[in-house]
Amino acid sequence: MQVALEGRTALVTGSTQGIGAAIAEGLAAAGARVAVNGRDARRTEEAVERLRGQVPDAQLLAAPGDLATDEGSAQVLDRLPDVDILVNNLGIFGSRPALEIEDEEWRRYFEVNVLTAVRLIRAYLPGMIGRGWGRVVNIASDSAVVIPAEMIHYGMTKTALLAVTRGFAKEAAGSGVTVNSVIAGPTHTAGVEEFVYELVDKDLPWEEAQRVFMRQYRPQSLLQRLIEPEEIANMVVYLSSPLASATTGGALRVDGGYVDSILP
Ligand SMILES: NC(=O)c1ccc[n+]([C@@H]2O[C@H](COP(=O)([O-])OP(=O)(O)OC[C@H]3O[C@@H](n4cnc5c(N)ncnc54)[C@H](OP(=O)(O)O)[C@@H]3O)[C@@H](O)[C@H]2O)c1
Structure with a gap:
């Protein structure tokens, strides 16, 4: 199968690092013109430069802006009034005892992880429907389905994204525009690597450290290792393509079999 995205413009939110950066790289390698986003202009520009090194012929642009604010969203929409592919990837996570999560924190998680996605879908979906082609991919998590006791505020936002996805897919029915979410499992990002070494012997080489971590702390995973960001990106690139x-x-699950169910 050949994924050809020449002539398509994509925005990947939160793509200065981690899973977002891998998705931006995958889309750029498939020929799309890709807008990289993060809160800080300099960090976003640096991410674009890094990507240029990885995909020499890539068509890239920096679209900095804090999407959790009206001002930052306006900045991104001014720079990019239309896109063909919208990947709502940005997300925050952190653990907190359930009874200590105050209203303010619940609101912050909802605003950053859910409302940023909804706002961009509202801005871009009408154009996609009008042109008869478009792709929206929302990055959810295994935590949408297996709510972690230590971060129910995070889990709640990812469950909400699944609902948002299904609802906007109905809005786009029959238009040539698809709206899907990807349930990502435990993934090897810089933040997660740090977290692993907080829990297992720091002298272990990475391959062994991650296997010990998975055995002890994520035994439900059938993969028994962390997922590489590129493995999430592969699914997103496919969903973004005419093939899907x-x-x-x-x-759609890229969770290493972490969620113990046959469906979806
Ligand atoms: N890592 C995992 O194991 C895992 C598992 C399942 C699902 N996920 C989901 O996958 C997505 C990416 O996770 P990750 O681990 O790759 O995250 P990450 O390494 O923490 O990166 C987050 C990205 O979002 C950007 N960002 C944060 N807040 C922003 C805002 N308000 N406006 C614009 N950009 C913002 C950051 O850029 P700047 O700092 O430059 O602003 C950064 O590029 C998240 O939705 C997460 O919930 C992750």
């Missing part, structure tokens, strides 16, 4: 034209309103 019959897949919409779905939640």
Whole structure:
């Protein structure tokens, strides 16, 4: 199968590092013109430069802006009034005892992880429908389905994203635009690597450290290792392509078998 995204413009939110950066790289390698986003202009520009090194012929642009604010969203929408592919990747996470999460924190998680996605879908979906082609991919998490006791505020936002996905897919019914979410499992990002070494012997080489971590702390994983960001990106690139034209309103798993269910 050949994924050809020449002539398509994509915005990947939160793509200065981690899973977002891998998705931006995958889309750029498939020929899309890709807008990289993060809160800080300099960090975003640096991410674009890094990406240029990884995909020499890439068509890239920096679209900095804090999407959790009206001002930052306006900045991104001014720079990029239309896109063909919207990947709502940005997300914050952190653990907190359930009874200590105050209203303010619940609101912050909802605003950053859910409302940023909804706002961009509202801005870009009408154009996609009007042109008869478009792709929206929302990055959810295994925590949407297996709510972690130590971060129910995070889990709640990811469950909400699954609902948002299904709802907007209905809004786009019959238009040639698809809306899907990806349920990402435990993934090897810089933050997660740090977290692993907080829990296992710091002298272990990475391959062994992650296996010990998975055995002890994520025994439900059938993969028994962390997922590499590129493995999430591969699914997103496929969903963003014309090849995935019959897949919409779905939640697709790249979770290493972490969620113990047959469906979805
Ligand atoms: N890592 C995992 O194991 C895992 C598992 C399942 C799901 N996920 C989901 O995958 C997505 C990416 O996770 P990750 O681990 O790759 O995250 P990460 O390494 O923490 O990166 C987050 C990205 O979001 C950007 N960002 C944060 N707040 C922003 C805002 N308000 N406006 C614009 N950009 C913002 C950051 O850029 P700047 O700092 O430059 O602003 C950064 O590029 C998240 O939705 C997460 O919930 C992750």
